[in-house]
Amino acid sequence: MTSTTWIDEIDPNRALRSPSHPGLVRDGVPVDLDAAADAVRSLLVALGQDVHSVHLQDTPRRVAAAYAELLTSEPFTLTTFPNDGRYDELVLVREIPFRSLCEHHLLPFHGVAHIGYLPDERIVGLSKLARVAEHFARGLQVQERLTQQIANCLQENLRAKGVAVVLEAEHLCMSLRGVRAHGAHTVTSTLLGLHREHPATRQEFFTLARVRH
């Protein structure tokens, strides 16, 4: 028997495709790609760019589509299974690639997620760990909140004995511009249940995830 939870039931700030709006929808608001393209055109003009140049002709449309893609996630099912074998060791998926958009500069931050849990009654389809990360990464984010949302979503749906999430990311707003700290990586973690309370459980996760701490 599998258990199916629609991810858009889990996250009230979800992005979804609504049957009444065949186009993109974010937080219940339809995405207006034409208005977004007009805004990008205005931005380019304000920044002194020649939007009448043949080279920039389609740029506003492309930028609008690119941001809509980065900000909108598809609903999916978070499939879990009964833990019939009473598996009671760590389940860990390491180095799940992700990319998100920094809510301060609208520039990407990207890196890898390490997601682990200690099963109780149920186990989760492994790909769903990556899908949960992808779901919350599609939006305007700070790394801390993204880390917490992934962990909380898994815990709410799995009722695991412990959940641990570590994100390691490079923020382009910090490496390409501003302080230009190229190569600097930001590490964030959220530990729940036994991963928070039990030092040996926490240690095992960090060792297997190969995170320096």
Ligand SMILES: Nc1nc2c(ncn2[C@@H]2O[C@H](COP(=O)(O)OP(=O)(O)OP(=O)(O)O)[C@@H](O)[C@H]2O)c(=O)[nH]1
């Ligand atoms: N805590 C946190 N800060 C972030 C994240 N992404 C970007 N920031 C920071 O958000 C801050 C915004 O600071 P401001 O001083 O308002 O912006 P700014 O003048 O562009 O700052 P600089 O980047 O230092 O040039 C910067 O320090 C960014 O590094 C994140 O995921 N988490």
Ligand SMILES: [Zn+2]
């Ligand atoms: Zn930023």
